[in-house]
């Protein structure tokens with residue numbers, strides 16, 4: 293094989309390899325957009341997940357266009373001889389185009405992220421069920437105020453019922469499906485973080501600070517949660533379960549707690 297043929301083959305292989313790598317990276321990014329993040333179980337999570345897909349897909353499109361342009365230009369304008377090619381300086385139209393497209397993309401991403409953020413951080417309807425979540429070294433307490441159990445609850449009802457976890461007995465947080473649930477996060481010792489993966493959301497539990505958030509679960513089931521802020525030697529013991537149930541089941545659960553039940557929900561819930 294002479295040198296010219298060898299070079300030609302080498303260039304061709306290089307082109308094929310880079311095209312293959314670009315295609316591989318594209319499929320990995322598109323695939324991980326679908327599989328990389330769980331889609332979540334709340335209406336808020338659904339919006340965040342959609343935003344995530346939009347951002348990842350835009351990044352994938354930009355990546356492929358840039359790579360294709362790069363590879364094309366490298367081959368098309370490679371050095372062919374010692375003769376200097378025609379020299380050009382500047383192209384106003386091209387410069388305006390390649391400056392405005394990225395600006396438009398950034399504005400688009402900013403606006404869509406801002407809309408989702410405002411939506412996710414929106415305060416709960418005052419009627420919504422409110423649960424006091426207290427993080428302590430090293431477990432959680434979930435307290436339900438009897439006068440704040442969601443629409444239709446008795447405003448004059450007195451007292452709270454609560455479930456307190458221990459390292460040996462993980463507590464279960466029970467919430468109704470299809471209605472907004474507000475969590476009020478309380479800590480009297482150090483900073484914890486209230487994290488349920490399938491909410492796609494996590495909020496710190498800071499002493500002296502009134503941190504809250506609201507979610508509307510859209511499917512029933514059993515999920516897991518944990519403290520996500522290293523808060524001391526037994527931090528890992530701060531795990532808990534989440535049960536999303538139908539409203540009537542939730543009402544039965546609260547009535548049972550009121551009747552002196554232990555709050556070991558898994559024993560009673562399907």
Ligand SMILES: [Cu+2]
Nearest residue numbers: 484519523530
């Ligand atoms: Cu903690």
